Amino acid sequence: MSYAVSRADTLDYAPCHYGGSKLVFRGPAKSTDQDYVAVIGGTETYGRFVARPFSDLVEDRLNVPVVNLGCQHAGIDAFVFDPAIMSVAKGARLTVLQVMGAQNMSNRFYRVHPRRNDRFLGPSDMLRSIYSEVDFTDFSFNRHMLSTLQMLSLDRFSLLRDELRRAWIARMKLIQRTIDGPFLLLWLREELPNGLGAEPLFVGADMIAEVADQALDVIEVPVRRAGGDLEGMVYGAMQGSIAAQMLGVETHHLIAEHLSKALAEHLKTGA
Template identity: 45%
Template sequence: MTYAVTAQGALEYYPCRYGRSRVLFRGPRRPLDDPYIAFLGGTETYGKFIEAPFPALVEKAVGRPCVNLGVVNAGLDLCLNDPSVLDTMGRAAYCVIQVMGAQNMSNRYYSVHPRRNDRFLRASERLQELFPEVDFTEFHFNRHMLGQLQSLCPDRFHKVTEELRLAWVARMKHLLTVLGGRAILLWFADHPPPSKPVDQLDGDPLFIDASMVEALRRRAIRVLEVPKSDTARARGTAGMHFSDFEANAAAELMGPLAHEEAAEALTEALTGLLERDAR
């Protein structure tokens, strides 16, 4: 069943903070004293419109506190520029990192908001020289700006996506190295990783392909790919909580069954790791 709710009856996310971070994460807040598992990611990890997103399901299955550090529309800048987030992840027994798109992070072509990573701040001189006909002061969101550049000149736009891919791989390698082989990399999307680079602006995570994920394999303790199953796809938004004006946004996200599928794969991997540690 789909739950279309009023604003008064909307799903409660129990926003909370960890350490000195200014970012509000999904709660209820979990204790950081006992060994815990940290989850970093975007909208799917946060579990927008989902009563029990996969971090909460894993917590029940493995019996360990699971700290949800997912943020709607987050990019890698959320973690790498926030010492409290890095500290929380660094002290976790294990971390699960959702593969996030490459568009929501600062790079040599443009800068994004340090906490609301989907917000466009400014274009660099390099980007202004590449697209001199564009007035970048008109843009507030990265995806909108990138869409305009793509429509103007796909060839020049490809130079931007090449930069985003290079920057994403480099920063992911850095993050995984900092975490010292305690991170599971999770591909959680409605499709498998594409076999070659794709410059289209639909189908999150944007601009990430299989070779980029493979480049990180040696630095992660596990790489799990959990594309949406046909059964989960057929259920659409059944079981999601959203208001009428949020229906289109909800239709683009992973539903409860997809979260259950991700939780099952993660539970199997984490149980094996925790049992190994206990021996």
């Protein structure tokens, strides 16, 4: 059964920080003074409305501490420009890097908030010139802005989409160099697209192939949002529609199964 509860009874995510980072992660905080695996990712890795996200399930299976560096609403920018979190990743025996969408990072066309990367800060002069009829002060979130621009002109939007894809490849190569240690890519490939496309947004297999040459492995897991299947999820009485957009309990178990197998093999070989 699912659990629609009062706000006072929702999950305690034990919010925590690592190092001097301002990013808020799901706790309790794990020690980084011994061998551990680090998992970097966005809302899916954080595991909102799920009592035990896939990082906890992997820890149970492997009996190795797993540091959940999943941050809600984060894209690549939140991590790659945060020295404290990159230090945690460097110190890990292995790092798992979730493949995040290309929409939530600053690029030649627009700027995003440095920590909450889904927030739109403003367009560049280039984007203003391409969409001269648009009042960009109407937008607070990237997805709203992108959806509007796509509806206005598919041809013009293709310029923006192509730029996001190029920027994503460059940023992924940068975070890999910054981690400077063994890592796996976790590709949570959504099966059902939304209006802008399937998650991770604007990222295709060709792009992942281009950035996967330094990875130990690419773990591809087909996933779906919970939708009407909120079995086992814990959410407030007014949060059902939000919970439906998250990964459900069964999906977290599926991810843990795939990821545990890959990690066990690479930990065994001393990667």
